[in-house]
Amino acid sequence: xxxxxxxxxxxxxxxxxxxxxxxxxxxxxxxxxxxxxxxxxxxxxxxxxxxxxxxxxxxxxxxxxxxxxxxxxxxxxxxxxxxxxxxxxxxxxxxxxxxxxxxxxxxxxxxxxxxxxxxxxxxxxxxxxxxxxxxxxxxx
Amino acid sequence: xxxxxxxxxxxxxxxxxxxxxxxxxxxxxxxxxxxxxxxxxxxxxxxxxxxxxxxxxxxxxxxxxxxxxxxxxxxxxxxxxxxxxxxxxxxxxxxxxxxxxxxxxxxxxxxxxxxxxxxxxxxxxxxxxxxxxxxxxxxxxxxxxxxxxxxxxxxxxxxxxxxxxxxxxxxxxxxxxxxxxxxxxxxxxxxxxxxxxxxxxxxxxxxxxxxxxxxxxxxxxxxxxxxxxxxxxxxxxxxxxxxxxxxxxxxxxxxxxxxxxxxxxxxxxxxxxxxxxxxxxxxxxxxxxxxxxxxxxxxxxxxxxxxxxxxxxxxxxxxxxxxxxxxxxxxxxxxxxxxxxxxxxxxxxxxxxxxxxxxxxxxxxxxxxxxxxxxxxxxxxxxxxxxxxxxxxxxxxxxxxxxxxxxxxxxxxxxxxxxxxxxxxxxxxxxxxxxxxxxxxxxxxxxxxxxxxxxxxxxxxxxxxxxxxxxxxxxxxxxxxxxxxxxxxxxxxxxxxxxxxxxxxxxxxxxxxxxxxxxxxxxxxxxxxxxxxxxxx
Numbered sequence: 001x002x003x004x005x006x007x008x009x010x011x012x013x014x015x016x017x018x019x020x021x022x023x024x025x026x027x028x029x030x031x032x033x034x035x036x037x038x039x040x041x042x043x044x045x046x047x048x049x050x051x052x053x054x055x056x057x058x059x060x061x062x063x064x065x066x067x068x069x070x071x072x073x074x075x076x077x078x079x080x081x082x083x084x085x086x087x088x089x090x091x092x093x094x095x096x097x098x099x100x101x102x103x104x105x106x107x108x109x110x111x112x113x114x115x116x117x118x119x120x121x122x123x124x125x126x127x128x129x130x131x132x133x134x135x136x137x138x139x140x
Numbered sequence: 141x142x143x144x145x146x147x148x149x150x151x152x153x154x155x156x157x158x159x160x161x162x163x164x165x166x167x168x169x170x171x172x173x174x175x176x177x178x179x180x181x182x183x184x185x186x187x188x189x190x191x192x193x194x195x196x197x198x199x200x201x202x203x204x205x206x207x208x209x210x211x212x213x214x215x216x217x218x219x220x221x222x223x224x225x226x227x228x229x230x231x232x233x234x235x236x237x238x239x240x241x242x243x244x245x246x247x248x249x250x251x252x253x254x255x256x257x258x259x260x261x262x263x264x265x266x267x268x269x270x271x272x273x274x275x276x277x278x279x280x281x282x283x284x285x286x287x288x289x290x291x292x293x294x295x296x297x298x299x300x301x302x303x304x305x306x307x308x309x310x311x312x313x314x315x316x317x318x319x320x321x322x323x324x325x326x327x328x329x330x331x332x333x334x335x336x337x338x339x340x341x342x343x344x345x346x347x348x349x350x351x352x353x354x355x356x357x358x359x360x361x362x363x364x365x366x367x368x369x370x371x372x373x374x375x376x377x378x379x380x381x382x383x384x385x386x387x388x389x390x391x392x393x394x395x396x397x398x399x400x401x402x403x404x405x406x407x408x409x410x411x412x413x414x415x416x417x418x419x420x421x422x423x424x425x426x427x428x429x430x431x432x433x434x435x436x437x438x439x440x441x442x443x444x445x446x447x448x449x450x451x452x453x454x455x456x457x458x459x460x461x462x463x464x465x466x467x468x469x470x471x472x473x474x475x476x477x478x479x480x481x482x483x484x485x486x487x488x489x490x491x492x493x494x495x496x497x498x499x500x501x502x503x504x505x506x507x508x509x510x511x512x513x514x515x516x517x518x519x520x521x522x523x524x525x526x527x528x529x530x531x532x533x534x535x536x537x538x539x540x541x542x543x544x545x546x547x548x549x550x551x552x553x554x555x556x557x558x559x560x561x562x563x564x565x566x567x568x569x570x571x572x573x574x575x576x577x578x579x580x581x582x583x584x585x586x587x588x589x590x591x592x593x594x595x596x597x598x599x600x601x602x603x604x605x606x607x608x609x610x611x612x613x614x615x616x617x618x619x620x621x622x623x624x625x626x627x628x629x630x631x632x633x634x635x636x637x638x639x640x641x642x643x644x645x646x647x648x649x650x651x652x653x654x655x656x657x658x659x660x661x662x663x664x665x666x667x668x669x670x671x672x673x674x675x676x677x
Contacts, residue, residue, distance in 0.1 A: 008498070016490050094547075096473045
């Protein structure tokens with residue numbers, strides 16, 4: 001291997017190491033609870049989704065900012081997505097909802113407010129309408 | 141007609157057909173862009189059917205046919221052999237055309253719209269006749285891929301006139317070289333030889349002698365053969381998916397029997413499906429493009445490829461990587477084991493950063509050491525292609541990250557910054573580089589108008605990068621892919637920008653088409669397929 005090749009390979013290795021280390025570290029806020037610790041959720045919400053939309057728990061979804069909560073989302077027909085969006089439309093997080101499986105995620109909301117749930121996976125032409133506006137209320 | 145078919149005519153046929161399919165994919169793209177501007181020119185089910193057909197038309201109809209045509213000319217040429225079967229190559233092309241058009245018709249006529257991802261059991265929710273039609277189309281497409289790989293492999297392995305090895309060694313030697321194992325064998329051989337020299341008397345082992353006699357396969361051919369492994373796996377898995385769709389649709393269609401689609405586990409299916417599908421996205425696209433760069437850089441500069449020995453290892457390493465990256469499509473599937481998501485999904489994907497990084501380095505260093513380099517049209521397109529792959533590849537690494545995927549998966553980031561950047565700017569430019577380099581060899585004359593060629597290059601580059609960025613940036617306010625937003629105007633500026641750049645892209649294509657017609661004449665191009673006048677064959 002020539003000197004230039006070794007140098008270039010070294011640069012590639014350095015970029016890969018730095019990038020993977022940073023994104024695995026708590027510098028990405030949700031890695032704190034998704035990768036480095038498994039906090040016990042203070043509340044748990046079971047949500048079912050089908051072609052007519054999201055079936056939320058009776059009483060709605062109210063969570064406290066800063067506390068870990070668990071969402072368990074299920075489907076009995078096809079694959080959907082479970083995405084939580086801020087009022088400005090930006091995405092907070094999402095997971096896939098595979099049929100016949102418990103699909104779950106633990107999340108810690110940092111900002112109080114109302115959040116919209118939307119299916120993030122295409123499930124047929126009705127897909128754009130699988131939206132529950134202001135379905136999650138985060139209180140301080 | 142087949143009897144008068146020359147290798148040049150065969151490749152020109154493939155080029156013309158792929159150019160037609162590129163137009164079809166482009167028209168679909170512009171229609172869908174219009175719909176995303178909330179101008180409802182299509183019913184939603186038609187929009188999603190088009191979205192299903194679009195990648196089939198684009199990837200198989202345009203890119204695959206263009207690649208097959210080029211390889212059918214280049215591989216025999218570089219090996220100084222005849223193509224194993226020109227007749228089979230013709231059957232191969234028409235099978236692909238039939239497959240793509242059948243899959244397209246399943247959407248246009250019957251509204252099959254399970255998307256190219258075909259996440260089970262979604263396909264089973266569409267009318268059985270639409271599912272069966274799509275499945276037959278997909279099966280034909282994959283059959284065509286298998287015919288192509290067979291024909292190319294048979295060409296590489298058949299005995300050539302200048303072949304020096306005895307028949308007993310030829311097959312093993314060529315197979316090893318074809319799959320990039322030649323370099324490893326040579327390396328191991330030299331280690332063994334050093335060990336032998338150190339411990340006893342000098343030895344001239346047969347292995348060493350044999351490797352000296354080996355006709356060294358050009359790295360381009362090694363890359364083509366290596367990509368053949370991915371292509372076969374991809375074809376078998378996708379053909380398997382089409383058989384599965386037939387198993388569930390035909391009983392319903394013929395006997396009214398509905399089988400429970402959840403008999404097939406969606407997670408297992410998704411793993412197998414992506415493993416096979418990624419053999420194109422993370423296998424063939426990358427290794428065949430790398431191989432093409434290994435060919436173009438020396439061809440355009442007249443200089444030996446820089447670090448040729450290293451890229452032979454890269455070709456082999458990429459095989460291992462392409463076999464193991466599929467989990468980056470399942471980073472958001474929480475039932476997928478964490479270790480799989482982290483190792484296969486994230487870490488192995490970074491292997492592509494090394495293989496492609498070294499491949500681009502080899503190509504660019506070849507150009508650098510050959511300075512001053514003339515910026516011919518193939519050279520410009522090649523550099524544009526490397527630029528596109530760098531942009532699209534880096535965005536792919538970001539989304540194939542366990543942490544970042546949570547806010548990127550299924551957003552417009554993926555088709556914008558990654559997919560369209562890779563395919564239109566990266567792959568598109570490399571394919572055009574090959575077309576511009578091959579046309580003089582195939583026809584004896586290059587494209588007539590340099591002005592139109594330059595217009596093609598700049599409009600294509602600006603259009604493809606601009607469209608990809610416009611789409612990708614709509615990720616910031618949360619726009620999802622595969623999603624219509626009727627009555628929502630927050631994303632309209634991004635979509636209007638994407639439409640504008642899409643039109644620029646289309647104008648680039650039209651400049652190329654006009655140049656093609658001006659140079660060769662419409663009659664000549666049509667004459668490649670149908671006899672025109674009494675003297676044509």
